[in-house]
Amino acid sequence: MGVQRLTSVRVRTVWLKVTMPKACRMSLMWDSPSLQSPFSASSDIYCYGELLHTVQMSFIFPDSKTFVDMKMKYPRNEIWQRFREMMNRTDNNPSPADISSFVDETFDPPGSEFEDWDPIDWIPYPKFLKKIRDPVFRGWARHLHLFWKELGRQMKYEVRNNTDLYSIIYVQHPVIVPGGRFREFYYWDSYWIIRGLLLSEMHNTVRGMLENFLSMVNTYGFIPNGGRIYYSRRSQPPLLIPMVKSYMDATKDIEFLRKNIDTIEEEFQYWMKNHSVVVVKDGKGYTLARYSAPSSGPRPESYREDYESAQVLRTEAERQNHYTQLKTAAESGWDFSTRWYITNSSHKGSLTDTMTQYIIPVELNAILCWNAQLLSEFYDTLDMANKTMQYRRLADMWLEAVDNVLWHDEVGIWLDYDLINGVKRNHFYPTNLAPLWTGCFKRRDLQVGKIMKYLERSQIMMYLGGIPTSLEHSGEQWDYPNAWPPLQYIVIMALEATEDIWAQNLAVEFATRWVRSNFKTFNESRVMYEKYDATFPGGHGSGGEYVNQIGFGWTNGVILELLEKYSQLLTVEDDVFTTERGWQHRPLHINSASSSLVTHVISLTVISTALLFL
């Protein structure tokens, strides 16, 4: 992480304790060693520098990620020598054709690091398939189960001995990747992938993926955003501990836990040390966390996009801050979104208003509270009483902070918090429900009626293709009208966790819409998308800086889990059985807060089903 500096910054009601890597204090210099990735000596090819700038700004590839995923044909020094020759030959003004020839001569295409891999633990008919009542959905689930083989990647042995020729971070075990342009592992995607793999009984593959993550924590102290050296200065939502919990629930592999508990704890501590801030409310300080990825320069994999976006800013300091805010948004998994814009009230906002570091996000804190609870549970399993108590106290403390700072009684939901202005951010995001999903709430105080009313006021039941990411249409991919698999999952599991029958009925309704919408697209095109369109069933997502990807790891994982969880309820079409399910199937005890929403749900379900089959 380089040299660390501890600063305290007073921002309105908030004290920020920020640990900054040295890199963030440096201005961008071509040969800055402070930008060196801890993962490889080839950072000056893949992460920063004149060569990267020249190639990425030439726009020879429609997708900026293409270049940084290519393999070097020669050692780094020789690549630089050839680059210098090209620059001299062209008087430091190469044409796109010159740059294109240079890249062709010196780099192999993306994907050169992998070889075919047939997972040894793949079996034709895992048990969960039999549970799925609808035969069409069962066939679809079997297809998705088969598709793990397509998304599996194993690195060639030669990568291990020549890591400097690649941007890929070498890992020992094969991984399941999201798909499309995402050819490497992604941290938070892996949570939903792993849960799907566990249903597919691919325990060996899951253990390998976990061991890869653990080896990264052992060597570098944290898990990067994804498996490339250009992702090595930021992480993603910390779901390692919940992944381990999912694996433990499926396998009861206590030896795995015993062997790795120190490393698991280390990853949690990384988040505590590098992402926590103290928020003062009513004279009391609460420790909470925010995303934070300070380092210089544009994201290498979206270099041109970031560089151009920063040009409207006047000073180099402002540009560097903008890059940090963009990288921090990428660390959140929400790249990009109006969720991270902080503006004055007269201005709706644009990408340069991204201020991710200055927002306390609900789901990050809900996840960290969950991590502490799970760590306590893990230590209890291992009979380590002191640590069990230590993490139980920390989980309680975090819960207290989430409850006092992020829960708003008058709104009836948890909300992100703006550190600059010291105010709540009263906008609808699916992540507002995350504390329910992770169990970071006080059951005795739970006000389900208020939460249901909040959902009703947000009018998210209007959207027949899924729950929208936000209610703002910005053209960014983590905004309206896109609907993302992990966000559907969070809301569905959140509603289930209330133990309230009406909320659970709503969960079934959301699951039905989502599964049917994904299936409609699949049935028409045989593909699974990275994201969908909330406004109509079967619509696929758009916006952002790259085209919608297919594959797709977390989409498939979420669908498999929903098909398994609601195996007796979900059907391709409404039929006699379907009308017996859900709200009519479960005992009715209407409370006034939720009854009108459920009436709304029932009538919209009839409309949505009709539309789906038009």
Ligand SMILES: OC[C@H]1O[C@H](O[C@H]2O[C@H](CO)[C@@H](O)[C@H](O)[C@H]2O)[C@H](O)[C@@H](O)[C@@H]1O
């Ligand atoms: O290249 C642009 C960005 O792509 C990634 O983000 C998106 O895909 C990831 C993989 O599915 C997903 O985890 C993330 O939530 C998506 O927004 C990458 O993670 C970003 O760092 C990158 O800048």
